Amino acid sequence: MTTEIRRPIAKAAPAPRSDAWRTSAACTSQDRxxxxxxxxxxxxxxxxxxxxxxxxxxxxxxxxxxxxxxxxxxxxxxxxxxxxxxxxxxxxxxxxxxxxxxxxxxxxxxxxxxxxxxxxxxxxxxxxxxxxxxxxxxxxxxxxxxxxxLGERGSRVRQRGRRQEPEVDRLIRLYGPVIRQLRALRASHHDVAAYLGAQEPIVSLAVSRLEKADKTEMENAA
Ligand code: SF4
Incomplete structure (x- = not known):
């Protein structure tokens, strides 16, 4: 079975919006x-x-x-x-x-x-x-x-394994490049946490450590 996989984010003029779908909504007669x-x-x-x-x-x-x-x-x-x-x-x-x-x-x-x-x-x-x-x-x-x-977690951050590695170290090791990429796109700590499905305080620690390391590297290279 083959299914269409990609829907590019179109830059063309948006089609006129229609609210016609609302008449078929399953929640119309429900307690909102x-x-x-x-x-x-x-x-x-x-x-x-x-x-x-x-x-x-x-x-x-x-x-x-x-x-x-x-x-x-x-x-x-x-x-x-x-x-x-x-x-x-x-x-x-x-x-x-x-x-x-x-x-x-x-x-x-x-x-x-x-x-x-x-x-x-x-x-x-x-x-x-x-x-x-x-x-x-x-x-x-x-x-x-x-x-x-389906109500599943669907997190990008894999659930903790047996290793007793601190969460922030694990986040940097596995997702450092992704965090850098997101920050380059101007994602806030809150955005990064949402994207990864991780806790915001842990993400904040990881971001500040990564950015400090990048700054030190740039200073050393200068
Ligand atoms: S039932 Fe859920 S998906 Fe359907 S119209 Fe209401 S909010 Fe949207």
Whole structure:
């Protein structure tokens, strides 16, 4: 099975916006409060509505087109505000949008179980495995979106192994180049933490150590 994998971030004039998809939304007759609740249970219920919503892709695309900066609220298009921020950085880093049609296929009963077993992998490794073992041609950004829609962590930072390495050292060792790349794109500490799925205080420590090391290297080279 082959699926379209890349949706470039088009620079062409945007098509006129249509809100027609809202009439098919699964949440129209629901209590919208739970989509903005602090309670994990309420958010889990709201995510269930999104998962079965026929216009989840349209909702996510439309919501993200209207958001900017740090100001995002509520579960929309099946993602929390932090996940939408991370997805925005995924798009900047990879230069293309997720394939929402392929992501919907991944959360269908046919693929859902397979994807559940991949939650501990990075999105790149999960995409590779889906390609090799399932013949499904999806990219890492799309896989990450599908994991989030299923309610999985879908973090870029792999869960801690057995090694007793301090978290900040591990972050620098495994993700130093990615952190530098994000900072070059003017990502804040908050943005980097969202993208990696890591804790912001740990990311802040890693960023300041990396930037100090880069400064020292430049001074030594001068
Ligand atoms: S994806 Fe979720 S928030 Fe968006 S319209 Fe559907 S149910 Fe409502």
């Amino acid at each position: 409060e739970r989509f903005y609740s602090e309670s994990q249970k309420a958010v889990g219920q709201a995510r269930g509505f999104c998962r079965s919503c026929p216009v989840i892709g349209e909702c996510l695309t439309d919501t993200m087109a209207q958001e900017s900066g740090r100001y995002r609220w509520g579960l929309m298009g099946g993602l929390t505000p932090l996940q939408r921020l991370a997805l925005q950085w995924e798009e900047r880093m990879h230069g293309h949008r997720p394939d929402v049609v392929a992501a919907r296929l991944l959360i269908s009963p046919q693929w859902r179980y397979t994807l559940h077993g991949m939650n501990r992998l990075t999105p790149e490794m999960a995409a590779l495995r889906l390609r090799v073992t399932g013949g499904l041609n999806v990219d890492a950004v799309t896989v990450r979106l599908a994991l989030w829609w």
